[in-house]
Amino acid sequence: MTPEERTAELAANLADVRARIAAACAAAGRSPDDLTLIAVTKTFPASDVRLLAGLGIADVAENRDQEARPKAEATADLPLTRHFVGQLQTNKARSVAGYADVVQSVDRVRLVRALADAAARTGRPLRCLVQVSLDDEAGRGGAAPDDVPKIAAEIAAAGDLELAGVMAVAPLGGDARAAFARLAVIAARLRADHPAATVISAGMSGDLEDAIECGATHLRIGTALLGGRRAIVR
Numbered sequence: 001m002t003p004e005e006r007t008a009e010l011a012a013n014l015a016d017v018r019a020r021i022a023a024a025c026a027a028a029g030r031s032p033d034d035l036t037l038i039a040v041t042k043t044f045p046a047s048d049v050r051l052l053a054g055l056g057i058a059d060v061a062e063n064r065d066q067e068a069r070p071k072a073e074a075t076a077d078l079p080l081t082r083h084f085v086g087q088l089q090t091n092k093a094r095s096v097a098g099y100a101d102v103v104q105s106v107d108r109v110r111l112v113r114a115l116a117d118a119a120a121r122t123g124r125p126l127r128c129l130v131q132v133s134l135d136d137e138a139g140r141g142g143a144a145p146d147d148v149p150k151i152a153a154e155i156a157a158a159g160d161l162e163l164a165g166v167m168a169v170a171p172l173g174g175d176a177r178a179a180f181a182r183l184a185v186i187a188a189r190l191r192a193d194h195p196a197a198t199v200i201s202a203g204m205s206g207d208l209e210d211a212i213e214c215g216a217t218h219l220r221i222g223t224a225l226l227g228g229r230r231a232i233v234r
Ligand SMILES: *Cc1c(COP(=O)(O)O)cnc(C)c1O
Pocket: 040, 042, 063, 085, 086, 169, 204, 205, 206, 220, 221, 222, 223, 224
């Protein structure tokens, strides 16, 4: 595919996603201006990040440090807000803090401490979201809802970190709307203690309408924008 063909494909996908967002906002009585569309570019090349930026995308996300770091370097000239949305080991915190503006997958106190140390070294403030687990399935990351206040307090107390809100992934094969409604309650409780923590990152390609209905402020869209990913064997 030529760059021109890929640009046309991405532009058409983006128009479809924006139309879905507009329709869901109309149904929910919300304004599309209150939603941030984040392109999840994992498994796709840096050239796609560049094309998306040319189409007006301002936020991109990655989920693996070893892939995210070189892509961030290759697109460092672009005025992008970079989100990290994958499970994060403490020994990768320093690397991620070097290029990410937002870490959405903060799910334990030990990781908060590692990110705080890393941000202090880089001198760049790092926005953090507490990732909440909305199912009882282990292994996909996320803090239990009861642990959110403790993790949030630890972020808020760290000088170089900024507590921005919450993130969640709907349970596999579950009821996304019910899960996002739960997330909205958890987010409201968090805002009662931390009024500036207004971000609700919820909604992917398959469930963005549910997320918008439940008050999401940030959507993380991969497949609907970039196309299908090849399965990654871990
Ligand atoms: C891959 C990924 C997405 C995007 O998923 P799509 O279904 O492709 O839109 C969103 N959030 C996280 C945490 C992801 O890892």
